[in-house]
Amino acid sequence: MKKIAVLSGDGVGPEVTTAAVSVLKALTGDIDMISADCGYECYKRTGESLPVSTLEIIDECDAVLMGGITIPTDDRSFRNPITEIERRMRLELNIRRIESIIPELSSIDIDATFIRNASDDVNVTEINDIDSVDVTRSYLYSEMDRTFIASREYAERNDSKTILFAHEGDPASEMESMSIESFHRCMVGTSMSSDDVSIPELASRILTKPNTIDTVISYNPFSDVLSEMVAKLTGGTYLVPCATINRTRGLFRPLHGSNPDLAGYNATNPTASLRCAAMMLDFLGYKDEGNKLWEAIRSAYKRGFRTPDVGGGTGTYGFIEQIVKICENPN
The missing domain is CATH 3.40.718.10 (Isopropylmalate Dehydrogenase)
Structure with missing residues (x-):
């Protein structure tokens, strides 16, 4: 029991x-x-x-x-x-699972799941002066793999068809390159369609092609901001x-x-x-x-x-x- x-x-x-x-x-x-x-x-x-x-x-x-x-x-x-x-x-x-269950109150037609690491918080370090901050993230490489593998398993158990990794889209970021590489490696062998997209590209897809969004993996603050935006667009x-x-x-x-x-x-x-x-x-x-x-x-x-x-x-x-x-x- x-x-x-x-x-x-x-x-x-x-x-x-x-x-x-x-x-x-x-x-x-x-x-x-x-x-x-x-x-x-x-x-x-x-x-x-x-x-x-x-x-x-x-x-x-x-x-x-x-x-x-x-x-x-x-x-x-x-x-x-x-x-x-x-x-x-x-x-x-x-x-977070968000679905347009009240069509007339929804600005978009979507049924999407947003996933992030439960302990994912940004580290903010003040530099130069009171108005200047440097936002950084630091993950163990193995932690990236664990997050992506656990996300893949969850998505597969829930019959997801596509899975996206949404990132900042900074080509100069070594951490970002490592994250993208980890994501694609962890998706090898899955029957789901998988891809990585920048946060702006994902936001555009949500607004223009929402029914193509299924499962999204990202990190904070983007994951929570995007999911709360979609919640507001689908009834609250x-x-x-x-x-x-x-x-x-x-x-x-x-x-x-x-x-x-x-x-x-x-x-x-x-x-x-x-x-x-x-x-x-x-x-x-x-x-x-x-x-x-x-x-x-x-x-x-x-x-x-x-x-x-x-x-x-x-x-x-x-x-x-x-x-x-x-x-x-x-x-």
Whole structure:
């Protein structure tokens, strides 16, 4: 039996994670879901954003399903639990899947997955004066290979047809040349079509030929900027699931934040959390159940069930009721 740690988080987090849990219970009865505490509200109560008791639960689980976390800007002692959990679980890839599930709200027609290294952050070094910085990246050659191989395996498991590596396009960069060489070497033998493109070229393709984009590997800040841009073009972050995984374990959370001002109004869109649950089911080996949930979400939108943020009048819990009904009777 698979075990999932459910961390509701802050703000609207409890609403959307409760929604996802109710659907998971309707889809499968052999997943053990264990609730645990973390986040800013936990920090205010206990002095810890991620208690030891929560870490012990996470250590026993195959996956973590998480809500949004409020990050205070005026308290430097607050630790971001997401970062801590990713390190604790030794997660490797950050994945965002973005799909045009509401055509009339989408500026582009796309179904794409954006992947980057989970620990990928730029190093910024100040030079010359306060307005001049040098942005550099430093990776072990073996780490490049691990990222590309893990990305290839994920894409193949999810039936991707094409995979792109998006880079800065600097011909003078030795690091960039090494990355491109590593990517092509790691793609040898795959049945997917593979290529490398510059960030500007990829941005142009997204806007002009979005249905040709499938799986994209890049690094920060470009991967997050591009994926958030595409999210805005397809209806917003409340539709987008995010996962951080290694080969056996994963953390699944919506792309949107905690938005505490919306909590308690039964108006929050739970789609991102539901799609997180679908990604998690796929990842844990419940592919049929995951596909059923993906299709139920698409079907609900086609039937006109929508929360206020996407032009409808269905509440959070009403939307969940419809998803459960469709899962039980797809026709």
